[in-house]
Amino acid sequence: MSNSVRLLRSFCLRLALLLVPCLLFAQAKLLIPMDLKQSDHLKSYGIAFWILQHHGEVDWMLNYRGGSFMCDYSDLLASECRIRGVLFEPVSASQATSMYAEVQRPDNNEDVVRLEKVPRIAVYVPPNFKPWDDAVTLALEYAEIPYTKIWDDEVLSGKLSEFDWLHLHHEDFTGQYGKFYANYRNAQWYNEQQLLYEQEAHKLGYKKVSDEKKAVARAIKDYIGNGGFMFAMCSATDSYDIALSAENVDICDVMYDGDPPDSHAQEKLDFSKTLAFWNFKLERNSLRYEYSDIDIPPSDPPPIRDPSTDYFTLFQFSAKYDPVPTMLTQDHVSIVKGFMGQTTAFKKSLIKPTVTILAEREGTEEIKYIHGNFGRGTFTFYGGHDPEDYQHNVGDPPTDLALHKNSPGYRLILNNVLFPAAKKKQQKT
Amino acid sequence: MCNPLKYVVVPLAVMCLLSPLQAQDADAEFQLRLAQSFEQTGDWERAAALYEKLYGAQPDNELYFEGLRRANLQLRAYEKVVNLVELRLKAQPGNMALLASLGSIYYESGSEQKADSIWNRLIEIDPKNIGLYRVVASQMMEHRLFEQAVNTYRAGRTASGSENAFTDELAGLYTVLQQYTAASIEFIRLLKAYPQQLPFIENRIASFTIRDAGLRAAIEVTRDEVRRGPENIVLRKLDAWLSMEGKDYQTALEEYRVIDRLSNSNGAELLDFARRASLEGSYFIASQAFHDIIDRSRNLAIVSQARFGYARSMEDLSSEADSSEVPPATHASLHYDPSPTRISETKKSFQNVVQLYEAVISDYPNSDLAAQSFYRIGIIHMERFFDLNDALESFGKAKSATRTAELTADASMKTAEVYVLQNDLTSARNEYQSLLRIPYPTYQQSAQFRIAELDYFGGKFDSTLIDLKPLTANLGSDLSNDALLLQYFVMENKESKPAALGEYAKADLLMRQQKYAESLARFTDIVKTYPTTLLVDDATLRIAELHLLLNQLNEALATFQHIVNDMPESILRDRAQMRIAETFQRILKDKDKAIAAYEQILSKFPNSLYLEQARKRIRQLRGDAS
Structure with missing residues (x-):
């Protein structure tokens, strides 16, 4: 073989080696913008989940056009987006490259987080639960994200370790059945619920529901400590921490557990055991629809507030240095409509300093959305019951999310669902 | 002589003697209020101390005793409370409620056996006294000892010798315990004792019949009872009600047949049932019930109602059979639905229905039932047979026979529609104008719109717009959308090419009159003659729809496709694409092609009004409808 032939062959080989990565990178992309242009923000999360389910990867472009999603283009994906009503933009390889470059520019508060794992989702709900009574x-x-329902049995038998993400339904971990006694003690649903809870507690070897719920709260705390992601809304937030703090003290009145509470219950609370709150005062009136002074404004009497002026503000975080809170606050607006619940918001002075505040009602003590770490896992608490039903009451009809496809309040919930799918990155700080 | 000073001194002395006592009372009252306020703030220790002091000074005072008992219970000072209550019981040995509460205190303190023995002791004082069982059971229920409360009530029932004792209480307890069979037994016991309480008992049972297990249990128990007491009407009514709750109208009908016979109601009970079944869409069962009445009742008023009801339910049954074959809804027109009147295979059954109505007319002449029968016959002639003259005659007779303004107006509306179908537009206009004078806004608005349409068909476009004005101004009207569409269509085309619009209106009239072939020819001419007018896409869409109505599916699909592909400026492209998809889905039953066609709507027309519908249908066809 002549030298010239050898040289030509070598040149061709080098050229091929040079071109292959370019060809690979030339894959067209599909951008799901999450700014005000998006037709259905909530189903967009479902599409991201769907891609992960189909062994694809999604890049979450933090702070880029409202926290958009970028992934490889395919006709199947485009068709699925159309069918679900999700707006997308086909992006050429070169456009994608410049988008990535822009997002990763050091002076830009944007970043890319790769989602690559399908989060296994569990929702903690009682067996008689109706899906419309819980925003998550x-x-x-609505977003068509599959989940598994679990309850006390599964939690206490260690099944939580099979899941990446746990949502706590509108639950009362203090064992006071939501403190609905004053208004609903004669209602069929209330009695059935109490009986169901009592039977479950007895089946699991507990004399009192409150003791069993505390055990569940501890098991969930262990799950978080071992790397789980816990998300709670409404009364599941404060009642959870109250249950943890009351591990060794009876705080339930006679109508809830058959005997009066410890008269020194308040002094016996152990705040070192809680995740988010401390120094709170228990509501000792068993007929009052409130657990403690964490909730602000208190639910009993129901607060009178003008929904048209009730908004909360999302905090801005550094995408490159604080990717987790940035992920959790991705939204197409920074000021979000407020909404009430049994626990509407959290009193700022009662939040532990280690907890990150994600949203507040500006100029007040009301904190709407918080996040924190415990052990190897994290927890997020979001106050209020239903982001699109200002004052949701027992028996109210379910919210039709098809009418709230662009709900900023609901987006915050779904940020949490995708968050466990993120590839863990080395923290920059 | 009497000393006048004594009138001053004596009262003063009495006052001086009483003042320390009054001061004492005021102090006690103050302490009581203080104790109560401590209670409210949850400071039980200070409340207990104050109550203790007050009770020590006045052990007979019920308020102090209760306060002390309450505070010590909250402090879990059970021994103190037991002593307190036992002391009180020595003074009031007959206070059964107090003795029962002692059991509760023991239960709260964790001495469950002691609690039981106290409660048993209480009952043993007078085992025949059923009030004692109630006192004990209510204490048990306070502690959610439902099973024990059930046992207590049952023991009370045995002791009383009355099998109806505590039925209400036991029924409620079994419901809470979700023991539906036992609950149903108690409710039936209650029903047998108080038959007039049926609606109340149905209401109570309804709290658990919403669950399958609850409904099954209630039905099983009720039927057992019915077997034991087949003559009991109220039990059979409960069974029928439960059957209807479970949508088992056949069983309910069987029950009502028996109820009707047992109560000698001569068809009245069956008539009520038949009407309910008909309202709930169970036409076959309704027809059977009406038929039974006709066969058996001797009450002429009831039989007449049943005969009309029977005819009506047979008509509904025939319509149900017919609608299952009807092709997809065709919204070919901008402003009306040209769904075809078809002589279907069910013609025979409709002929039978007409005979049934005719028999009602012949047997009950000059009655409102006769008038309603004429009206229904008119509808069948018009919508099912397309016998327009017969329809006209029937509506006329309905108008003459009825004494109700609504039926007169309904018949007039239909008469006018028939005139339009017969191309007698003058008579149609007269009929509609007569409706403008009646004091019912709904009929007035409908008539107003139809008059506007008549002007449109006749090429009087300025009049059309004037006619439509009150309707387009009244956005609350059901017809405002239709009116706006027609107004927009006329306004858009009347200036640019009035001749084309005139031709179009004539072709539209032919379509309304179901002269499909003629209409198709005219629309085809319009497209050829006026290829550049604004309405050419509307005309093409009509052509496609007419092909569908004439069952020329290939031509229809090709024409719809022509709109999609070759009329880039048309606002009807998405609608045409939707019709292609619907044709594949519903007529050709080709699922894959239907999905592909719906997907075209999503990809080609991202702002279409049909997007949501297309998405929904794709998901239905894929089997993952959410």
């Missing part, structure tokens, strides 16, 4: 299940159902 409503959001998951």
Whole structure:
């Protein structure tokens, strides 16, 4: 073989080696913008989940056009987006390259987080639960994100380790059945619920529901400590921490557990055991629809507030240095409509300093959305019951999310659902 | 002589003697209020101390005793409370409620056996006294000892010798315990004792019949009872009600047949049932019930109602059979639905229905039932047989026979529609104008719109716009959308090419009159003659729809496709694409092609009004409808 032939062959080989990565990179992309242009923000999360389910990867472009999603283009994906009503933009390889470059520019508060794992989702709900009574299940159902329902049995038998993400339904971990006694003690649903809870507690070897719920709260705390992601809304937030703090003290009145509470219950609370709150005062009136002074404004009497002026503000975080809170606050607006619940918001002075505040009602003590770490896992608490039903009451009809496709409040819930799918990155700080 | 000073001194002395006592009372009252306020703030220790002091000074005072008992219970000072209550019981040995509460205190303190023995002791004082069982059971229920409360009530029932004792209480307890069979047994016991309480008991049972297990249990128990007491009407009514709750109208009908016979109601009970079944869409069962009445009742008023009801339910049944074959809804027109009147295979059954109505007319002449029968016959002639003259005659007779303004107006509306179908537009206009004078806004608005349409068909476009004005101004009207569409269509085309619009209106009239072939020819001419007018896409869409109505599916699909592909400026492209998809889905039953056609809507027309519908249908066809 002549030298010239050898040289030509070598040149061709080098050229091929040079071109292959370029060809690979030339894959067209599909951008799901999450700014005000998006036709259905909530189903967009479902599409991201769907891609992960189909062994694809999604890049979450933090702070880029409202926290957009970028992934490889395919006709199948484009068709699925159309069918679900999700707006997308086909992006050429070169456009994608410049988008990535822009997002990763050091002076830009944007970043890319790769989502590559399908989060295994569990929702903690009692067996008689109706999906429309819980904003998270409503959001998951609407976004078509599959989830598994679990309850006390599964939690206490260690099944939590099979899941990446746990949502706590509108639950009362203090064992006071939501403190609905004053208004609903004669209602069939209330009695059935109490009986169901009592039977479950007895089946699991506990004399009192409150003791069993505390055990569940501890098991969930262990799950977080071992790397789980816990998300709670409404009364599941404060009642959870109250249950943890009351591990060794009876705080339930006679109508809830058959005997009066410890008269020194308040002094016996152990705040070192809680995740988010401390120094709170228990509500000792068993007929009052409130657990403690964490909730602000208190639910009993129901607060009178003008929904048209009730908004909360999302905090801005550094995408490159604080990717987790940035992920959790991705939204197409920074000021979000307020909404009430049994626990509407959290009193700022009662939040532990280690907890990150994600959203607040500006100029007040009301903190709407918080996040924190415990052990190897994290927890997020979001106050209020239903982001699109200002004052949701027992027996109210379910919210039809098809009418709230662009709900900023619901987006915050779904940020949490995708967050466990993120590839863990080395923290820059 | 009497000393006048004594009138001053004596009262003063009495006052001086009483003042320390009054001061004492005021102090006690103050302490009581203080104790109560401590209670409210949850400071039980200070409340207990104050109550203790007050009770020590006045052990007979019920308020102090209760306060002390309450505070010590909250402090879990059970021994103190037991002593307190036992002391009180020595003074009031007959206070059964107090003795029962002692059991509760023991239960709260964790001495469950002691609680039981106290409660048993209480009952043993007078085992025949059923009030004692109630006192004990209510204490048990306070502690959610439902099973024990059930046992207590049952023991009370045995002791009383009355099998109806505590039925209400037991029924409620079994419901809470979700023991539906036992609950149903108690409710039936209650029903047998108080038959007039049926609606109340149905209401109570309804709290658990919403669950399958609850409904099954209630039905099983009720039917057992019915077997034991087949003559009991109220039990059979409960069974029928439960059957209807479970949508088992056949069983309910069987029950009502028996109820009707047992109560000698001569068809009245069956008539009520038949009407309910008909309202709930169970036409076959309704027809059977009406038929039974006709066969058996001797009450002429009831039989007449049943005969009309029977005819009506047979008509509904025939319509149901017919609608299952009807092709997809065709919204070919901008402003009306030209769904075809078809002589279907069910013609025979409709002929039978007409005979049934005719028999009602012949047997009950000059009655409102006769008038309604004429009206229904008119509808069948018009919508099912397309016998327009017969329809006209029937509506006329309905108008003459009825005494109700609504039926007169309904018949007039239909008469006018028939005139339009017969191309007698003058008579149609007269009929509609007569409706403008009646004091019912719904009929007035409908008539107003139809008059506007008549002007449109006749090429009087300025009049059309004037006619439509009141309707387009009244956005609350059901017809405002239709009116706006027609107004927009006329306004858009009347200036640019009035001749084309005139031709179009004539072709539209032919379509309304179901002269499909003629209409198709005219629309085809319009497209050829006026290829550049604004309405050419509307005309093409009509052509496609007419091909569908004439069952020329290939031509229809090709024409719809022509709109999609070759009329880039048309606002009807998405609608045409939707019709292609619907044709594949519903007529050709080709699922894959239907999905592909719906997907075209999503990809080609991202702002279409049909997007949501297309998405929904794709998901239905894929089997993952959410």
